[in-house]
Every structure is written in structure tokens, then in C-alpha cells.
Amino acid sequence: MKIWGDTMFMWIILSIALFSIIYFFIKASFHSHVLKISFRNIFRIKRESFLMILGSMIGTAFIIGSLGMNDSFKNYIYKSVDLYFGEIDEVINSKVSINYNDIEPFIWELEKENLIDGVLPIFFKLYPVTKKGNIRGLKISELSQASLVGMDYTLISNFGENKVEVPTEFLKLKNNEAIITKRLAERLKVKEGEEIEIITGASPINILFPKRFKVVKIIDSKGIFNYRGIDANNGIGTVFINLAAARSITKIPSNNYYQILISNRGDYIKGNKLTEKVKNVYEKMKTKGEFIPVKDNQIKAIDRGGVSYIFLALSLFAIISGGVLIINMYSMLVSERKRELGVLRAIGFKRKDIRNVIFYESIFYTIFSIPFGIATGLLISRFTFSKVTSLFESLSSFENIIGEIPLIDSYYISPNSIIIGIAVGILLPLTITFWYSHSIGKINIVNAIKDLEEEKKKVKFEKYKYKIENGFAIVIFIIALFLK
């Protein structure tokens, strides 16, 4: 439902933006003499028109830019979450194994409430693993901690929002065969066809007789096929074996598991955040084991440095400064034309008509500036993003995070953000001008007509010019800051 909410919201904003433009054009066509003045003003080929478009453009660019940066950071988080969890949202964990019968009422309840896309009971434990021969040779330093995962792999195809094609190697795993992840294989220096040894206990017997598995495949995958446990950072990689083999290692009773993986309905990344609800059901049903919201935890861990707040602050700053810039542009525009507007008032233009002279003009500027604004916004944000992230990567906040997360080098902006950027890029200047032109309608006719006579104009223009140039200077300063 939520995903619909987001998309709907986006479409509603865009429709409002487009409809308001169409509405104002239709309205304007009934006041063609007002429209004519507005339209001609744009082509009074002057520095002001250019500044107006530039101002609106920068406003849009800021908005698009900040959305782009947000998207990229989110995308980065999601990518790293996707790498180790994929469809897995929560895990019911038990140190001593848990009987599936004890879990079932909870699962039924979740299904009844339509909260999940599947559950996956698995065998999971961390063991020292090495290449065959190293234990006999007493090369203890060659031992690596790895996750041992066993499950009924056929169940994966029904785990998650979309049907998953399970590689046949998983389905055909024999009791003495294993599939290992690429990173583990590299660490153990094992190739396909070679054997690995797993020490499954601390007793001398276990050490003297480690379990042997033939590596039938080395995979480089993500999500469930790269699952390394609830916090994703305990082992080097994962050894996948079949369920029977897994049971025989620890001799846990049949129908018992160490972990129950849960996939929530829909996609977390698309905005389906059901973890709280699942947790409530878990508590309501007094389910055994320990409830671990793995995906939430992971996202919080990555965002420990509050990076997302920095991007949020940047976005807010962008929108506010974009708005201030636009207001300044318009006040400049109006102070330039005050006298003209006063004359129009005297000869019969109502307040409403004066408002429209300015407002229609702003619609043109807005439309002109949107495409350029988006292009510049994408450029600015791409650039700023890489600068900000490289800044953060060099700071300590990223150090403690699990290894091999994808580098934050990939810039990403969602189509939604572009649409929202367009909509806000239209609505923000229009709202500001609408509000601003309201106050313009109230100009004192006498003062407005006197304006030029008293040569106030020049002074005022200088003042605004100063403000605008300040604004540009700040922008350039910020960009320069990230450039260095």
C-alpha cells in the first residue's frame, strides 16, 4: 500500500503543477492584453530576463541536486543491504535451535495479516574452515571463521516478493558437497573440485576428524546466496551444505532450526517498511527465540555517522536558498517595473491584473528554466555527492562498518526524484511568485508612479543586484568547498 502512496503522491504533485500551468494559460488567454505585456517583457532582451531564468534554474538545480544526492546515498545503503540480506527483513534467532512447530502460529498470524512474502527455516552456525590438509599440517593460521548454512534450498524459490530461480547446484547438493562464496574461496585458496575441512567442535575428536566437503561451486552472488548471519560481519564468507549434512553435524532434532528468516511483504527499498508490525505480531504471539530486525539494524549501522542527516540538511538548504534566490529575482524585477505597474493601475488595471502581469511572466521563466535546471542539478549533485562521500569515507565513521560494502561511487537518481524535481521546480517559483505578486497588487499607485521621478530606481536595483550577486557567490563558494 505504501508504495502506491509514494507514487500517487508524486503523480499528484506533478499533476497539480501541470494543471496549474494549463489553468493559468487558459485564464491568461481571456486577458490577452495582460498576457501580451507579460510575454513582451520576457523578450525585452535584458540582463534581468537572463537572471530570472538563471535564478529559477538554480532553484530547480538545487532541488534536483539535493534529491539526487539523497537518492544516491539511499541507493548506496540499499545496495549494501541487498548484498547480504536481499529479501531477508527479520530473523528469529536461537542459540540452541528452535522447533519449527513453536514458530508456526507466529507464521500463520503473519500470513493472516498479509505481512510476509515467505519464511525460510535454516541451519546456521559459525565454524573454523580451511582447505583440506591444513589441519593435519597444523597450519592453524590458515583457519578462517565462516558461516555454515544448511536449508531446504527448494524453499528459496518462494521466499520474497518475486519468484527466485534457485541454481541447480544448490538443489543437487549431496551430503559431502558444498557451495562456497567467492570471497571465502579466495581466502582459503580453494578452487572448484577441491575439498575443505570444517572444525565443528572444540573437542580433540572434532579437530582430528574435521568434516570434509567437496566444493562443487564457487558463487559470487548477493542476498540469500550471500547470507552471512544476522549482522553480516562475523565470518569471511559462507559454506552452503544440504540440510541433512547440516543436521548430522550438530545432531539437532529434526524439524529444529537455528534461524527462521522472514521476508516481509513487498520491497523494503520501495518503501514497504513492515518490520514494526511483524515485531508486534512476534511479541503478541509470545514466540520463542530472539527477534532481530536485520535489515533495519544494518541500515542504522551504515548510517551511524548521520550521513543521511547531512544530505537532508543539504536538501533543506538547497530548497530554502533556491526560494530566497527566486524571491530576490522577483523583487528586483518588480522594483525595476514599479512605475510601469503604477501607470497600469492608474489607467484601469485591477490589482488582480497587475498580479497576473508578473505571474504570467514567471510562468514563462519557470518553463524555460526547468530543463536547464534539471541538467545543472544533475551535474551539481553528481559532483557534490562524490565529494561529500569521499570526505566521509576518509572519516572514521565508515571504518567500523563491515568489509566489502559497495563503494559510494555510484551516483543514482530515481525517476521519481526527477519528476518531483520538475514538480517542485514548477510549484516552488509559482507559489513564491503567486504569494509575492499578491503584495505587488497592493502597490501604492502614487508612490509607484513617483518612483522613477525620484530616481529611486537605480538605488533599489543596486541593492537587489548586490543581494543576488551575494547569493551566487555563496553557491560558488559551496561548490568550491567540495571541489578542493
Added chain:
Amino acid sequence: MIKTINLKKTYKNEGVEVHALKGINLEIKDGEMVSILGPSGSGKSTLLNCLSGIDKPTEGKVIIDNIDITTLKDDDLTTFRAKNMGFIFQFFNLIPVLNAVENVELPLLVLGYNEKEARGMAEEMLIEVGLKDRMKNFPNMLSGGEAQRVAIARALVTKPKIVWADEPTGALDTKTGISIMNLIRELNEKNNQTFVIVTHDPRITEYTRRILKMDSGILTEHENLG
């Protein structure tokens, strides 16, 4: 008929009060051509602005054809102005993005005339003020005198009952000023419109039948040259 009753206007600036109009009572009959003469700062422009309704008096009434315009709502007052009044200001006050004929037809379009009709009337009016060959010129391509003629055409095109002119020749050389005043008088005689002209130049008053003299916010003298 234009009539004021005890018209006062006080400006307050940072606690200092300036009494620009100190109780003006006057009557101007339909078709009259009146000049208001007085030194700079005596309140001439303030009086004219209050009479025409582009400024609000602090006290008193401005009654035009039995309507007290000081009580009208802004939109109604605007419409009243558009229908009944024309404006000529000292400095050229044409809309820079509109050419001569477009400037002149603007008040007609505001009143809801259709474009063809408005264009025809505007062209006629421009011919009347002697600008047959300047119809498509934009204001920056007109001389000061020509621009003021366009402004006069714009003020008169709606055939208003009253025309207000604040220093209409103030920005023109003497020769051009004289031709503008001749034009104004000619139009006044032809159409029986009321003209109220503000000036500090006594030579201008020679063109009018009646002179109101102002000093420090009060009317000091009436002169009828009838």
C-alpha cells in the same frame, strides 16, 4: 461635476506630520478646463491624485457625478477610473513593451472592447494627435513630444468625462510644450471634456479659462478668465 468637501491629506513620516492638503473645497463643472497653479511642494499633485482616486485623502469627500469616490472599493474605483477618467503624467508613462497603437488601445481592452474595435479607435485617436506615421513605434523610438502625444491619445481614447494632467509639459521644451497645450485645448473644445491641469508654470495657465492657485495645502485664489 467634481466637488470636494473639506479635503485633507496628511502624510506621517517617522512621527513628523506633513499637512499636504488642509481642507480643500472646490467645484469644477463639466467641460471646464482648469489649471492648478502653485509653487513646488504646495500640494498640487496631492490634490490631483486625491481627485482622481489614485490616492486616498485622510479626510473629506471627493464627489464626482454624485458618487463619493473615497468610499468606493478598490476594484470599483479602478473600474470607475477606467470608464470616466484619462491620465497624463509629467514623465512619459507609456508601457515600454507596447508600441504606440498598442499603448493607446490598452484602456479600451481593459474596458472590454474587442480587439478590432479597440485598434480602430486607437488608430483614429493617434491620427487626431498627429501621429499617423508613428503607430508602430515603440516608446524608445519616439521623441519626448511624440511620446506625450501618445499619452494624450491614450488618455482620451475612451472618451472620458475627465482628463487629469500633472505637469503634462514639464519634461518638454517650450516649443513642444506649446504644441501639446494647443492640442489639449483643441480636444477640450471639441469634445466638451473636463480637463484639470497641474502646473507651476504660469504660461500654461494661459490656455485655461480658470486658474486655481495653491499654497501650502490651501486654495488661495480663483481666477476666472471666462
